[in-house]
Amino acid sequence: MAMGEEVELLGGWMSPFSRRVELGLKLKGINYKYNEEDLKNKSDFLLNYNPIYKKVPVFLHNGNPISESLIILEYIDEVWNSVYPFFPQQNPYERAQARFWAKYIDDKVVAAILKAAKSSKREEREKGLEETEETLEPLEKELQNKKFFGGNKIGFVDIVGTVIAYWIPAVEEAFGFEVLTTKKFPNLTKWSEEIVNQSVVKQVLPLKSNLVAYLQVVLTTN
Known part of the structure; x- marks a missing residue:
């Protein structure tokens, strides 16, 4: 700097x-x-x-x-473009795709899991969980067998996707349901484990128990 x-x-x-x-x-x-x-x-x-x-x-x-x-x-x-670029450098199409998937995560995945967590009625929650699974399916296919969405290193979609890798499991623990399972999403669960165990990612993640307790309160009162 x-x-x-x-x-x-x-x-x-x-x-x-x-x-x-x-x-x-x-x-x-x-x-x-x-x-x-x-x-x-x-x-x-x-x-x-x-x-x-x-x-x-x-x-x-x-x-x-x-x-x-x-x-x-x-x-x-x-x-700060000379240090650790978040986007593919040589391919405008791949950069556009990264922007698309990042926005998709925020607009679709986050909205669906919040709907499930905030639902007080069983039918509404089940619908929210179904919607969440539907939003995760395209990401499962997009990831394929890559280590990260960015290839061999953390990229833009991976940075944005930490909400899936860490916050969705915290929501699951807080409310006692499962969405992100190995059976349904083998690629995403493997990726989630990989990214949350990166030392640089660990530095920014909140303590899981504190996050779970917070979510139990805020998502049932808002």
């Missing part, structure tokens, strides 16, 4: 969106200041820098704020 550059992140320990930005920063070897936000009592700092959505993460580069984790990750990759 160049002299005089200031990098700061406003995040939440439980947020997969915040933690994925931290993972991106660590993969790049970028030094940054981290500010933990109390989302029940949002700081003026957060409200000032993200007045539209009022949520984490917010990334500050030399005082300029950027919100939304996918946008932040692309910005980081573009600014």
